[in-house]
Amino acid sequence: MKKEIIVSLIIMIAALVAAAALAPVLQAKQREINPDKDKLSSAPVGGMHKVVADWEWMGFINYLGNLQTVDESNVKEVTARLERLVRLDPKFERLYLDGLSFIQHADPKKTVDMLDSACRLDYLRNNWKIPFFTGFIYSRNTYDIKDQNGPPLMSADHAKAAEYFRMALERTNGAPENHLVSSYIREVAKAEATGTAPDREYLARLQFLRREWAQSQQAGGMEQASLIPDLKDRLRTAMQDALHPHDIYGRDFDPSPELRELADKIRQEVFYDENLCSKCLHPAKPGSKFCTICGEKLNNPTFTCPHCSAAVEGRYMFCPHCGKPFADTRKDDKAK
Amino acid sequence: MKEVWTIAENACKNILKLKVVYFLVACVLILVGSMYRYNEISLNRHRELLLDMSLLLNQVAAILSVLSLTFDIPRELREGIAATFLTKSLGRMKYLWGKVLGIYAVACVVCSLIAIGSYIIYASCFPEPIFLIYVKIQLLIILSAIPMTSICTFCAVSFPEMAAPIIALMAVWFSSLTHRLKIPVLNGGILPDLDLFNMKEHVIYQVDLPWSYILGTALYGVAFAVFVMMLSGIIFRLRDIK
Numbered sequence: 001m002k003k004e005i006i007v008s009l010i011i012m013i014a015a016l017v018a019a020a021a022l023a024p025v026l027q028a029k030q031r032e033i034n035p036d037k038d039k040l041s042s043a044p045v046g047g048m049h050k051v052v053a054d055w056e057w058m059g060f061i062n063y064l065g066n067l068q069t070v071d072e073s074n075v076k077e078v079t080a081r082l083e084r085l086v087r088l089d090p091k092f093e094r095l096y097l098d099g100l101s102f103i104q105h106a107d108p109k110k111t112v113d114m115l116d117s118a119c120r121l122d123y124l125r126n127n128w129k130i131p132f133f134t135g136f137i138y139s140r141n142t143y144d145i146k147d148q149n150g151p152p153l154m155s156a157d158h159a160k161a162a163e164y165f166r167m168a169l170e171r172t173n174g175a176p177e178n179h180l181v182s183s184y185i186r187e188v189a190k191a192e193a194t195g196t197a198p199d200r201e202y203l204a205r206l207q208f209l210r211r212e213w214a215q216s217q218q219a220g221g222m223e224q225a226s227l228i229p230d231l232k233d234r235l236r237t238a239m240q241d242a243l244h245p246h247d248i249y250g251r252d253f254d255p256s257p258e259l260r261e262l263a264d265k266i267r268q269e270v271f272y273d274e275n276l277c278s279k280c281l282h283p284a285k286p287g288s289k290f291c292t293i294c295g296e297k298l299n300n301p302t303f304t305c306p307h308c309s310a311a312v313e314g315r316y317m318f319c320p321h322c323g324k325p326f327a328d329t330r331k332d333d334k335a336k
Numbered sequence: 337m338k339e340v341w342t343i344a345e346n347a348c349k350n351i352l353k354l355k356v357v358y359f360l361v362a363c364v365l366i367l368v369g370s371m372y373r374y375n376e377i378s379l380n381r382h383r384e385l386l387l388d389m390s391l392l393l394n395q396v397a398a399i400l401s402v403l404s405l406t407f408d409i410p411r412e413l414r415e416g417i418a419a420t421f422l423t424k425s426l427g428r429m430k431y432l433w434g435k436v437l438g439i440y441a442v443a444c445v446v447c448s449l450i451a452i453g454s455y456i457i458y459a460s461c462f463p464e465p466i467f468l469i470y471v472k473i474q475l476l477i478i479l480s481a482i483p484m485t486s487i488c489t490f491c492a493v494s495f496p497e498m499a500a501p502i503i504a505l506m507a508v509w510f511s512s513l514t515h516r517l518k519i520p521v522l523n524g525g526i527l528p529d530l531d532l533f534n535m536k537e538h539v540i541y542q543v544d545l546p547w548s549y550i551l552g553t554a555l556y557g558v559a560f561a562v563f564v565m566m567l568s569g570i571i572f573r574l575r576d577i578k
Contacts, residue, residue, distance in 0.1 A: 005570055008429070012566035018559035020525030026532050026552050027515060033545065034535070047512040047534035048395075051388045058378050091541055098379070123541060 035122040041087035053089035060085060064102060071145060075106035086114060091123040096130050108142040108154040119167060128171040132180055135164030139187055158191035169227045181228055185209065185238075199259050202242040206262050209235045213270055235270055239263045240281045343434025348441045351404060361446060364393045365453040372461045383462050384540050390454035391473065391536045394447050398481045399508055401443035405488040406504045409435060410497035429569040432493070436485050436565065443481040447474065469538055472545045479550070480533035482557035484508050486564035487528065493572045528560050 031037060045052050060081050064070075070078050082099050085092065096118045104111045115134040118124055138161035141152035165184035169176050189205035197203070212226045213235060219225030228234060242259050246252045255263075267276060275284045277291035277298060284291060284298050291298060304310070310321035318325050351357060371386035378385055409432075451474040458466070491504035511530040517523045532553050538545050 004427075004429075005573065008566045008570050012563055012570075015559050015563035015566065016525055019556055019563055022552065022556040022559060023523065023525060023529050023532070026549070026556055027529070029549055029552065030532060030535070033549065034538075034543065042516065044509075044513055046509050047531055047536075048392055050384075050537050050540065051392045054378065054381065054385045054388050057381060058374070061377070061379055089537070091537065094379075094381070123543070 036090055039087070039090045039121070041084070043088070045088075049088045053085055053092065056081070056085050056088060057092075057095070060099070069145065070102050070106045072106060075103055078103055079107060079110055082114070086117075090118070090121055093124065093127060093130070097133060100133075104137055105142060105145050106153075108137055112137050112154075119164070126171050128168040128176070128180070131164040131168040131171065132183075135161040135168065135183065135187065138164060139183065158187045162187040162191050166227065174229070176227075176229065181234070185228065185234065197256055198247055198253055199242070199245045199256050202238075202245050202255070203259050203262060205238050206235075206242055206259070206266060209238050210262070210266055210269075213266075232270065235266060236276070236281055236283075239266060243279075243281065340430050340434040340437065343431060344436075344438035344441065347408065347435050347438025348445075350408075351401075351439075351442045352445060357446065361397075361449050361453070364397065364450050365457065368393060368450075368454050369457045372457075383464070386454075386458060386461065387466070387470075387539050388536070390450070390458070391477065391539065394450045394454070394474065394477050395480070395536075397446050397450055398443050398477055399484065399505070401446050402439055402481050402485045402488045403501055403504060404442070405435060405439045405485065406492045406500040408439070409489070409492035410500060414497065428572045432489055432565060432569055432572060436489055436561075439488075440481055440485050443485070444478055447478045447481070451477075466539055466542070469542060469544060472547075472550060473536055473539050475550060476533045476535055476545075476553060479554050479557050480530055482554075483511070483528045483530065483560045483564070486561035486568070487511065490564050490568045490571075493568050493575065528564075529556075532556060 040049050043049075043052075063081065064078070067074060067078075082095070082103065085095055085099065089095070096115055100111050100114055112134055115130055115137070118130050119134060124130060137154075138157045140156050142154045143152050144150055162184060165180065165187055168180055169184055172180070185205060185208065188208050189201045192208060193200040193204040209228075209231065212228055213231055216225040216231060242263055243255055244252065245255050245259075267281075275288075275298065276282070277284060277294060277296050279296040280291060280294040282291055282293040289298055290296065305319040305321060305324070307319060307324040308322035310319065368386060368390045371389050372382055374385050375382040451470075455467070455470060458470075487507050488504045491500045491507065494500075495503050508530065511528040512534065513531075514523055514527045515529050515531040517527070523529060535545055537543075
């Protein structure tokens with residue numbers, strides 16, 4: 001009897017040691033597989049966070065259905081429900097995109113705080129919509145729904161907005177949606193615009209895109225080096241906008257000499273081998289003598305092949321008409 | 337060893353021949369299937385709801401299955417059935433192991449039925465494939481029954497018949513929270529860590545779970561079960577059985 005108990009005790013201790021040794025290893029492995037696990041609520045729900053989150057979500061929708069609007073009278077309750085949901089299921093993407101949209105007008109600061117936490121979650125590290133939403137809130141003044149003429153609840157922070165739009169761009173794997181790219185460029189321009197000149201944002205936008213272009217050239221001329229796709233097209237559009245600026249009321253005004261000078265520099269640096277109209281910057285077809293968009297006379301309509309005298313775009317290495325190389329001729333042309 | 341298998345087989349058959357078990361499994365599957373109709377009330381979150389509900393109910397089924405030990409052992413002791421066994425050459429430890437293996441087999445069968453049924457319901461409702469990760473998580477639920485069975489055995493031999501199921505249920509619930517106690521040996525050693533078996537959200541979020549982790553949790557479950565079973569065996573040996 002005693003022998004059996006001693007054997008049992010030995011096995012028991014060995015098993016205890018094995019379990020105690022395995023548990024921390026598995027706990028570490030669990031954190032490695034799921035780094036967001038520690039962000040879960042400490043509510044004693046027996047590990048059933050996910051199901052409780054589902055029920056809470058349905059309760060939240062039901063609760064919102066009974067509200068006419070979310071304002072200062074109920075924003076605390078709505079926020080508390082959302083925070084509870086975040087703690088129960090921090091990976092729930094729609095909670096941030098749909099759920100937080102209900103409080104973005106009533107409590108924008110809390111909204112961006114919660115969105116910022118979501119941006120830093122490991123599971124959502126490839127989600128671009130959440131940083132985009134965060135940047136969108138930062139990009140404008142948020143006013144109290146009941147007092148649109150009063151002071152804003154949160155003023156626009158263009159630098160922050162640009163930071164979040166950039167984060168969103170980095171998460172799109174090189175295929176961002178157009179509105180995301182436009183928002184990023186616009187917010188960088190607004191953040192970098194200085195002075196009081198009416199065309200300061202046009203100037204900042206051109207300066208930023210030129211900088212991006214220079215960086216992509218340093219990286220071997222690869223446009224992928226920049227987060228902004230179709231950089232050349234966007235530069236041309238930005239130049240077109242800059243040469244025909246208008247104020248926030250849509251009234252046209254003349255661009256400043258500084259802006260004209262910058263546009264001209266960019267034209268020489270970036271579009272030196274393209275035949276752009278000097279007035280509207282529309283690319284002209286080979287052989288055109290006048291712009292087909294604005295009717296402006298083109299100064300340098302085409303490059304003429306020295307071998308067959310055909311009008312071709314100057315960026316080719318070989319003539320598309322006779323097939324002969326004109327690299328040497330171009331050098332001569334440049335020298336002249 | 338033969339005696340252990342005989343007891344395990346009897347314990348398993350006694351429960352699996354009850355029609356109420358299959359009725360409850362059918363009820364669970366109907367409840368899981370009904371989640372498909374929650375698309376509007378959940379703003380199109382019915383897929384997650386269906387999967388979460390199937391995993392939750394499977395976990396509850398595992399708990400209820402192993403909890404039957406806390407009724408079975410005291411009942412056999414009270415009715416003298418166990419005494420008949422124990423007066424023979426059969427040791428008390430073998431009796432406990434037989435019971436544990438039998439009830440664990442019940443938990444495996446019930447959980448597998450619910451898992452297979454739930455998967456068929458899911459596959460007929462939604463196109464997103466989840467097979468492998470679903471199997472892994474269901475396997476973790478079945479593995480979680482190993483330490484839970486030993487906890488229930490410990491409660492069955494250590495506490496009065498009336499209190500044993502309640503204490504066992506509380507112990508299982510508490511075991512899912514022990515990971516918050518960052519005390520070595522106590523956490524995961526003396527106190528079980530059932531949170532290691534809880535990776536249910538991986539099914540929804542399609543995050544893969546390595547087989548090495550599942551194997552590790554199985555080893556942990558067995559090690560902890562052996563520890564508690566040996567402790568239960570010592571207590572059971574010292575107990576006076578009429």
